Amino acid sequence: MNLEDKKLAINGGEPVTKNFIIIHKPEITREDIQKVTESIQSTFVSGDGPDCRKFEEKLKEYLGVKHAFFTNSCTGALDLAYMVRDFPAGSEVIVPNFTYTSTALAPLLNNLKVVLVDVNAYDGNIDIKKIEEAITDKTVAISPVDYAGNPAEMGEILAIAKKHKLYVVHDTAQSLGAIYKGKKSGVLADVCCFSFHGTKNITTGEGGALITNNDEIAAKVKIARDKGTDKYAFIDDPQKKGFYEYVSLGNSYVQSNILGALGISQLAKIDTITARRKEIAAYYTRELKNISSLKLPTPTKNGETNWHLYYLLVPPKHKFWIIDALKAEGVASNVHYNPLHLNAYYKELGEGKDLRNSVEFYSQLIRIPIYPSLSDKEIENIATAVKKVMGAITI
Ligand SMILES: Cc1ncc(COP(=O)(O)O)c(C=O)c1O
Structure with a gap:
């Protein structure tokens, strides 16, 4: 030495x-800048615009899933994942101890209790052997993380979740493009949440997405993501009703159309x-x-x-x-x-x-x-x- x-x-x-x-x-290229410029020059710059919808379509196509919702962060997407479920206050959610704060913030924001579980010392992903000993009769969910983009052992995690009837919120913030047993990261759990923060493999500056194959969850996310309004259906078909209503609690997690345009050109790469x-x-x-x-x-x-x-x-x-x-x-x-x-x-x-x-x-x-x-x-x-x-x- x-x-x-x-x-x-x-x-x-x-x-x-x-x-x-x-x-x-x-990885921002001239093409990204062009797409963003075009979107700014269009008349639609606010949330959940046509480029956001198109980006969601492209994400669905890429992942092969039923629903994708562009949000203004992965943190917002994780929050929505619990907001759309009615778990009793104080129910427990298993969270790996080595993760970003958002994995734990989301259940806490929804009056749930976080139970920390240790990770593997060699890869930072949740230690499968320690999950079952953390499960109690109050456990309702588990939120594995793919640290560094390296998939958690989702096969074992999903088997444990099935056995104990747990909701799985997969924090795939870092793992767009990763694969587990031949399937893309982001398709395996009840809900998966990506981040498009500036440091991620593709970026919209800040941004995220909630992915699910569950129609019931998707219907609630459409409302909760846009301040508890039924504006999603209104944008889909403004002729149907002519106005939109406040129908539940929610938050403002829609993403700007400008960033939808950036998402499309980023995802293409x-x-x-x-x-x-x-x-x-x-x-x-x-x-x-x-x-x-x-x-x-x-x-x-x-x-x-x-x-x-x-x-x-x-x-x-x-x-x-x-x-x-x-x-x-x-x-x-x-x-x-x-x-x-x-x-x-x-x-x-x-x-x-x-x-x-x-x-x-x-x-x-x-x-x-x-x-x-x-x-x-x-x-x-x-x-x-x-x-x-x-x-x-x-x-
Ligand atoms: C594992 C994990 N979860 C959640 C997040 C939060 O993502 P965002 O900044 O898009 O809210 C991050 C951000 O780096 C992360 O690494």
Whole structure:
């Protein structure tokens, strides 16, 4: 181990690259800009417009599902997933402890109780073995997450859900384009929720979608998504009634028509985006697999990740030094969310629980850049920087 190595840029040496490589860049092309411009110039710029409907049609086609609803975030879609069910207050929802806050916020916003379950220390997805012991007679739902775009073990999760009659809200925020046992991520559960936030594989700046094959849920989502009005039916056929009414509780989760246009042109590129991400990930894995102080992502056995993220599992005590050292070499890297129970708001939910794998996973995790517009030279520089920096801490 030689953290003082003078060849490292952090110690005054020459950096691998002088053109700093940022952690993420959305894949926005001239075509996207053209589509957005056309939509702005149309007379319809507000919510649930014709481009939103067309984007929903394209999403349905791509996934092979009955219903897709474009929302202004995945958080909103997750909220809707519970809003349209009448679970008694205090009913329990199983949530993996390693996830973004939204997976837990959605049940909490609907007066439900969150029960945290630990994840696998090697991939951050919910630990299947721990699910059943968390189920009580109050459990009504489970919300698995596909961390980094790598599918959770949905076969086992759905079997457990069926056995205990649980509603499954699959948080697929990160996994558009991923596959589990030959099926696309986003089609497996009662409800699936995608994110099109700026960092996701396809983006509408902010945005999300609720996907379901359940007609009853879909009918309620149409109303709850648009402030509890029956405006959806009115837009469908304004002649039928001539006005719309306030028919239930709801929230404002429709998305602008401008962003619907962006969604259409982004979705058209999903296969090339996923293919380039796979190529980059394969290169990193080839180049980095023999570094003894490093563990690389372990894709789910029956799944195909969309490589939303590429992460390295490094010795925890050197994690922040590694991030600084990579930065000095000209490569951005970053941590990711910390386990829910380590955040002030969720602290109580972790009391008395064994959540050590989430802590182990998080404490080792560093994300490195992965996005389609990275050039071959850039990915070479990223791998070279990782090798150079990790070389100093090889044990
Ligand atoms: C697992 C997970 N769920 C939900 C969200 C929330 O997505 P949004 O920002 O679209 O609300 C994110 C965002 O990164 C996420 O990673």
